[in-house]
Amino acid sequence: MxxxxxxxxxxxxxxxxxxxxxxxxxxxxxxxxxxxxxxxxxxxxxxxxxxxxxxxxxxxxxxxxxxxxxxxxxxxxxxxxxxxxxxxxxxxxxxxxRGEKVTVNVPVVLTGEAGPGTLVTHEVTELSVEAEALHIPEQFEISIEGAEVGTQITASEIVLPRGVVLQTDEELLIVNVTEAPSEAEMAPELAEEEAAEGETTEAASEEG
CATH class of the missing domain: 2.40.240.10 (Ribosomal Protein L25; Chain P)
Structure with missing residues (x-):
């Protein structure tokens, strides 16, 4: 930096x-x-x-x-x-x-595309680390290219630059890759959303 x-x-x-x-x-x-x-x-x-x-x-x-x-x-x-x-x-x-170490939150950025039929959940978007004030990383990048269902990435798996020490729990889940829901599984949820939107529109019309 x-x-x-x-x-x-x-x-x-x-x-x-x-x-x-x-x-x-x-x-x-x-x-x-x-x-x-x-x-x-x-x-x-x-x-x-x-x-x-x-x-x-x-x-x-x-x-x-x-x-x-x-x-x-x-x-x-x-x-x-x-x-x-x-x-x-x-x-x-x-x-x-100069030379002083500070504790800061650094953004975590995902790169690449996971495998087909997957749903990627970015559980944590920042990591707490200790670093020398003039050498704070701008961000940490995690590649999810081709990641399959069941892939989980924890804080301990992120490669840190020399001199940077993780302050977050090593077992903290950063990325979770699960199976994407099918259209049939999404149908009830979509129906509920449409019904809620209809009720909101009807209420607005009545108030008007």
Missing amino acids: SEVRLTVEPRTEFGKGAARRTRRAGKVPAVLYGHGSDPKHLSLPAVEFARAIRENGHNAVLTLDVAGSNSELALTKTITTHPIKNYIEHVDLLLVQ
Whole structure:
């Protein structure tokens, strides 16, 4: 994972009104904390931060050039987005040091196509691992190419990069491949869904 440098500004105004003004100015309100230091309230450049997350994932490590202060190394810990408009509302950043190990959740991505007549259930989409702050994997890939009915993949079977230690239970089921249901088996469920949709439409008509 590459290191990203951002020029940020200290924030001196707080509250919802101040946060709205910060976002209107093209910046994202953020808080930097960790290592027993007092929290620092910052404004991040919205476009550059969004690009860093898009290119490096939600575990992006940032070098923050703070006006009037030394540079800080920070791990993106929590990103809060607006539930409807989907813009970034707030960011929590964790102060880290070079060589320090951190515990993070890393996405698990499936590749390939399972065998015919199968149903693939992706039971867990993230794994908790410990890694050096500047060497956090962007994702773990699991190939299900040609996987047959009965195939099960647990956390212990995922190949981890050197220096990365699994924190999740090794027996945790990540992928489960079962036999796909037949049309006859799906018929009762489809009939129930159609009946429910009909009731909803009828109720809406009556209210109208």
